[in-house]
């Protein structure tokens with residue numbers, strides 16, 4: 001599957017590879033689900049593939065290097081992600097000092113068959129501070145032929161010292177038309193359906209692809225948003241309790257449910273400012289919510305959600321944190 005958007009970034013990386021000017025470490029940052037991971041993986045498979053044509057930079061997809069990368073079993077590549085990790089994470093699913101030591105050991109050994117040894121860290125939220133410090137030492141004296149790609153939702157999640165060692169690439173939303181055309185071609189969807197999917201996915205190709213592959217997931221997302229809208233409209237103590245339970249028992253994780261709540265509130269703020277919401281298919285409901293809350297309240301709630309998510313990532317008691325967010329604010 002081709003990368004949707006981000007052609008400039010891919011070209012930049014390709015030029016670096018062709019001119020032998022790749023950095024030892026990259027920070028890819030930008031909103032969730034817009035293709036940072038996909039670019040990282042495509043870049044590495046292009047870099048590793050021995051079958052690419054001269055002056056071209058597209059992997060063949062079929063050779064053993066390409067296949068090993070797709071299965072994430074390439075001996076010169078390790079991946080540390082939320083749903084898959086090449087090395088065992090801490091019991092809390094974090095990257096700690098021990099994992100940082102293994103990364104270092106891996107990068108200091110010579111490549112087995114590829115031109116580089118590569119590590120992708122899918123989510124820098126998972127780096128503990130001691131591990132970030134250990135990585136900093138590694139980046140200060142990076143082994144030859146080694147590349148680390150750090151992927152993050154936000155520029156500021158990573159300590160400034162570590163950031164300063166990375167080539168920084170900012171990812172922004174691809175053009176809507178680009179994603180709609182992609183969805184139509186790849187999944188044989190009609191224009192209307194592709195637009196509906198993109199609207200619910202808030203313009204994020206990664207999420208739009210998930211919905212296009214699984215309409216049931218899309219219906220669940222829509223149902224959760226509708227529940228949020230009706231509970232936020234009621235806004236009494238009874239509905240607040242129901243909101244807490246909805247988040248705690250969401251089919252997705254509470255973290256993801258909070259993502260959905262925050263996106264809804266951001267859209268309400270946009271409507272309040274007379275701007276166009278990301279999800280236009282619920283414009284009427286957003287307008288009615290905008291009349292019920294002040295902008296200050298909405299902004300405050302979005303900020304509190306963000307803080308609660310950081311607490312949840314640090315393994316505090318979920319129920320307490322969410323009750324505190326919804327009921328005690």
Ligand SMILES: [Zn+2]
Nearest residue numbers: 049060063066
């Ligand atoms: Zn190949």
